[in-house]
Amino acid sequence: MSVASSTASTxxxxxxxxxxxxxxxMASTPPPPSAPxxxxxxxxxxxxxxxxxxxxxxxxxxxxxxLLLAVFAYVPMAGNVVAWQDxxxxxxIRNSPFIGWANFERVFTNPLFLDAVANTLVITAFxxxxxxxxxxxxxxxxxxxxxxxLRTTIQSIVYLPHFFSWVIVVTIFQQIFGGAGVLASxxxxxxxxxxxLMTNPDTFLLLITAQSVWKDAGWGIIxxxxxxxTVDPQLYExxxxxxxGRWRRMWHVTLPAMRPVIILLxxxxxxxxxxxxxxxxxxxxxxxxxxVAEVLDTFVYYQGVVNGDWAFAAAAGLVKGLVSLALxxxxxxxxxxxxxxxxxxxx
Amino acid sequence: xxxxxxxxxxxxxxKLPHRRSDRYRALLRGKNRPVWEEDPNPLGLVVKxxxxxxxxxxxxxxxxxxxxxxxxxxxxxxxxxGLVIVPGGLSLSAYTQILSGGIVTRxxxxxxxxxxxxxxxxxxxxxxxxxxxxRPGSFAHRPLLFLFLITMFFGAGMIPTYLLVSNLxxxxxxxxxxxxxxxxxxxxxxxxxxxxxxxxSITDAARIDGAGDWRILGQIxxxxxxxxxxxVALFYGVGYWNAFFNAMLYINDNAKWPLQLxxxxxxxxxxxxxxxxxxxxxxxxxxxTGLPVKMAVxxxxxxxxxxxxxxxxRHFTKGVIFGAIKG
Numbered sequence: 001m002s003v004a005s006s007t008a009s010t011x012x013x014x015x016x017x018x019x020x021x022x023x024x025x026m027a028s029t030p031p032p033p034s035a036p037x038x039x040x041x042x043x044x045x046x047x048x049x050x051x052x053x054x055x056x057x058x059x060x061x062x063x064x065x066x067l068l069l070a071v072f073a074y075v076p077m078a079g080n081v082v083a084w085q086d087x088x089x090x091x092x093i094r095n096s097p098f099i100g101w102a103n104f105e106r107v108f109t110n111p112l113f114l115d116a117v118a119n120t121l122v123i124t125a126f127x128x129x130x131x132x133x134x135x136x137x138x139x140x141x142x143x144x145x146x147x148x149x150l151r152t153t154i155q156s157i158v159y160l161p162h163f164f165s166w167v168i169v170v171t172i173f174q175q176i177f178g179g180a181g182v183l184a185s186x187x188x189x190x191x192x193x194x195x196x197l198m199t200n201p202d203t204f205l206l207l208i209t210a211q212s213v214w215k216d217a218g219w220g221i222i223x224x225x226x227x228x229x230t231v232d233p234q235l236y237e238x239x240x241x242x243x244x245g246r247w248r249r250m251w252h253v254t255l256p257a258m259r260p261v262i263i264l265l266x267x268x269x270x271x272x273x274x275x276x277x278x279x280x281x282x283x284x285x286x287x288x289x290x291x292v293a294e295v296l297d298t299f300v301y302y303q304g305v306v307n308g309d310w311a312f313a314a315a316a317g318l319v320k321g322l323v324s325l326a327l328x329x330x331x332x333x334x335x336x337x338x339x340x341x342x343x344x345x346x347x
Numbered sequence: 348x349x350x351x352x353x354x355x356x357x358x359x360x361x362k363l364p365h366r367r368s369d370r371y372r373a374l375l376r377g378k379n380r381p382v383w384e385e386d387p388n389p390l391g392l393v394v395k396x397x398x399x400x401x402x403x404x405x406x407x408x409x410x411x412x413x414x415x416x417x418x419x420x421x422x423x424x425x426x427x428x429g430l431v432i433v434p435g436g437l438s439l440s441a442y443t444q445i446l447s448g449g450i451v452t453r454x455x456x457x458x459x460x461x462x463x464x465x466x467x468x469x470x471x472x473x474x475x476x477x478x479x480x481x482r483p484g485s486f487a488h489r490p491l492l493f494l495f496l497i498t499m500f501f502g503a504g505m506i507p508t509y510l511l512v513s514n515l516x517x518x519x520x521x522x523x524x525x526x527x528x529x530x531x532x533x534x535x536x537x538x539x540x541x542x543x544x545x546x547x548s549i550t551d552a553a554r555i556d557g558a559g560d561w562r563i564l565g566q567i568x569x570x571x572x573x574x575x576x577x578x579v580a581l582f583y584g585v586g587y588w589n590a591f592f593n594a595m596l597y598i599n600d601n602a603k604w605p606l607q608l609x610x611x612x613x614x615x616x617x618x619x620x621x622x623x624x625x626x627x628x629x630x631x632x633x634x635x636t637g638l639p640v641k642m643a644v645x646x647x648x649x650x651x652x653x654x655x656x657x658x659x660x661r662h663f664t665k666g667v668i669f670g671a672i673k674g
Binding site: 048051052054055057058059060061062064065066068069071072073074075076077078079080082089092093138141142144145146147148152154156157158159160161163164165166167168170171172174175176180181182185186188189214218222233236237240241245246278279282283286297300301304305310313314317318320321322324325328329 | 377378379380381383384385395398399402403405406407409412413427428429430432472473475476478479480482485486487488491494495498500501502503504505506507508509510511513514526527528529530532535559560561564585588589590591592595596607610611614615616638641642645648649652656657660661663
């Protein structure tokens with residue numbers, strides 16, 4: 001039904017004030033000479049008030065979500081001003097004095113913050129190597145299962161842990177690999193000294209990566225399987241005719257088909273470099289210690305909510321948010337440069 | 348013909364060393380292998396089978412022992428030194444203990460309430476927003492869409508959100524567990540992508556017949572998108588059910604804790620459950636304290652997922668891929 005094209009619609013909204021009160025009648029008036037789309041059929045320019053009235057039910061539908069976002073996403077965004085304040089909850093945002101960049105200076109000179117940054121990056125890098133490829137390999141493996149029933153069953157099973165909470169996952173690991181866990185107690189029964197992976201800082205990276213793999217690697221294959229399903233079987237057939245064996249087909253047909261998705265997910269992961277399993281880590285920070293388990297998000301939580309150093313924590317959180325934003329946009333730019341679609345298309 | 352067969356008989360064909368019978372080959376190839384593909388290597392098949400079996404067991408075995416432990420007695424736990432792997436005597440006493448009132452029962456009810464209310468609210472609001480943004484060229488849809496997109500790339504941060512919730516007086520209110528994360532732009536985009544895929548001629552026909560947008564959404568678009576709405580509802584539902592950190596932030600009164608937070612304190616961190624003798628202090632610095640009870644709480648937290656999951660699971664690919672690629 002909409003007559004206005006997308007270009008016209010943007011002009012409509014910008015040129016809005018002129019249309020003012022002249023409401024419904026305008027719709028039927030002939031287009032002004034400067035109307036866009038002059039070639040071919042002249043496009044009528046509909047005043048914004050008319051379009052607003054025409055789409056009012058759509059706007060009413062969007063309203064609750066916009067309201068919720070406005071209150072719970074955009075108001076807090078503005079609330080980041082506390083990062084420039086000497087904020088005190090007793091005085092409130094409105095009356096707390098502004099102190100310039102002092103909080104940010106404290107953030108960047110704080111050794112604990114720098115440790116948290118280091119831990120975050122180490123965990124990201126480690127998981128990039130030891131988590132990221134797992135779903136790809138799993139997807140290739142599962143894709144080679146040809147019996148439809150068997151394949152669906154395995155798929156349903158490996159997706160399942162994704163839907164368990166981190167509390168459940170960590171508890172399961174604790175009961176198996178913890179000091180009182182079943183493995184350690186069996187070993188003690190057999191005369192060895194027990195062990196406790198849950199409190200060992202040296203193996204913590206391995207532990208959390210194993211947890212992530214158990215929980216999310218299965219779910220991770222879903223997008224790769226979908227990419228594999230779109231491969232034209234004729235490509236395989238043709239490559240067989242050309243003499244390609246199993247592995248060559250994987251290298252020259254299957255993997256190229258997965259490449260856009262792999263790059264897309266890599267970008268998303270890189271953009272998310274500063275976010276590593278917050279719920280997972282906050283559950284284990286106490287057991288294993290701050291030295292290895294403190295990441296940016298837990299740092300913000302403990303400095304702000306636990307210690308009550310609100311403005312300082314807000315500054316740290318804001319730094320993290322902005323750097324993350326830059327990372328996503330940068331990674332996406334990079335994707336465009338190497339000729340991939342990226343997370344979002346350039347309109 | 349005769350001459351040819353004679354020549355063959357004179358020069359016997361060298362028998363291939365691994366000539367396979369047709370039946371063996373058919374078995375090896377299975378029913379679904381495309382004709383162009385070579386016969387699989389039997390060793391490869393075995394390796395693959397073992398790998399898949401191990402993967403499946405890695406997922407299922409922990410669940411098995413958790414469920415079994417919850418159905419065992421404390422004596423079984425002591426005997427096996429932790430999680431029970433070989434079934435001893437089965438008993439439901441752990442479940443009767445946690446479900447006969449007390450903090451776990453209350454937490455379960457709280458979690459169910461939050462999940463139901465939250466899922467209904469989030470799904471409704473998201474479906475409406477997605478439809479509202481799905482018509483090309485509608486008034487202000489670009490800036491509105493942008494408003495959603497921004498929240499995917501830049502989060503406000505924990506501290507300002509906490510300050511807001513606390514200023515709104517929502518600390519210790521269940522709404523603090525629902526409202527701040529009620530709308531996920533990602534889910535809205537999944538839904539929107541689907542709604543945009545609905546054949547335009549159908550909705551236009553309805554419009555010509557005099558149907559408004561509410562009616563088109565309710566009677567045409569929604570019935571055609573049941574699968575993706577179910578997936579999004581599942582995402583929201585699982586999110587609400589599994590959330591514990593927001594409760595850690597906003598709920599100080601532990602009588603109001605949802606199940607996951609109870610799980611964290613009493614099961615993961617081993618704080619003794621108050622009342623009803625649930626957390627008998629045991630030997631080994633409380634290491635095996637009431638393990639059946641703890642595992643019963645775990646099972647309680649897993650059950651709803653196991654119940655809902657199979658119903659929605661077959662729609663996953665559609666929903667997730669749509670969102671990921673078009674978002």
